[in-house]
Amino acid sequence: MTEILRARAALLDMDGTLVDSTAVVERLWLAWAEPHGLDPETVLRVVHGRQGHQSMAILLPERDHAINLHENEIMLATEAGDVDGVVGIAGADRLLAALETVPHAIVTSANVALMTARMQAAGLTVPELAVTAENVSASKPDPEGFLLAARMLGVAPAECVVFEDSGAGIQAGLAAGMRVVGVGRHAGAHAPTVHVDDLTAVTLTHLDDGFELRIG
Template sequence: MPQTLRARALLLDMDGTLVDSTAVVEKLWLRWAEPHALEPQRVLDVVHGRQGHQSMAILLPARDHEINLRENREMLAAESADVDGVVEIPGADRFLAALQNAPHAVVTSADIALMTARMGAAGLRVPDLAITAESVSASKPDPEGFLLAAERLGVAPADCIVFEDSAAGIAAARAAGMRVIGVGAAAAAHSPDATVPDLTAVQVTVDADTGTVTLALN
């Protein structure tokens, strides 16, 4: 049975929510992990949704964080240069088009260059407001990025709905006091308020007078 939710603003993760970049993310991170003899599944469990330097700090807790920051810059550059296989999550283009007249933002752990590269590879419009790695001092699961987006949109956190796929992202949205719609089969394990298999399952209506967004989830 369809579920209906209403909000004054939508905040959208990028990787796994708007674009499918799984193949390149996992390829580059497993390549990074190999010389450290890290267990591959452990790496994949950690890296999704977080900024790279935080993932490195979790995986190599004894290492000097300056090394993590340097290698994170190298990883971001490599990811920006490799968009082979990056495509839109089904329904993302239509979904973003429906939000043209509604308050919304992308909130991503990517930096500006990587966000631009992946959204471009997927053929997607970048929202006017983009909260990227450069915008914040703390990575998801810290709520800073979502709270900053709500502040810039002039909308209370409780009036925002977040679309996310990862454990770190869903935790960040919850910590911000926002409702969360999980995108993709794996998101359900992290207890979002609702789940959809992809964005084709979301119908968007925007009230022209108030800007209120009504979401019908199929």
């Protein structure tokens, strides 16, 4: 069944939503986790969608957070230099092209260097506005990033639609008072507004006061 959403702005996560970086993310995080004796399944449940230092704090709750911040900087630099296997999510290029003339932004837990490296590796254009790890004090599932992007675009949260894949990201979008398109086979488990396997299922039509998304 086709779902229709009308909005004035689109806010897009990057990893798992616009680019498929699963292989490199899981490879590097499991390598980080091994010396700590952490359960791999637990690690992979935690790290997607969050800033690295927050994931570390969840996984190693007794550790000094200053160590997490330091190791996160190392992790970000390592990830930015390792884009082997990073590709665009099906339909991402077409959706970004359709959004060029309407308010939109990336809202990602990556920093600028990592976002740029992965978007370039996937052959995707970075939107003019990007809210990255440098711009927020709280990681998803906190809604800060989405609310900041809406404010910068001058669009009310209720008039924004979020594209997200992770549980933390979907939770953040809903907490911001926005509708959420869950992207990917695991996204439906986190109760987004609507769910698609990939972005080929999304068609955008421009309206005088925004745009319409036909989903499905």
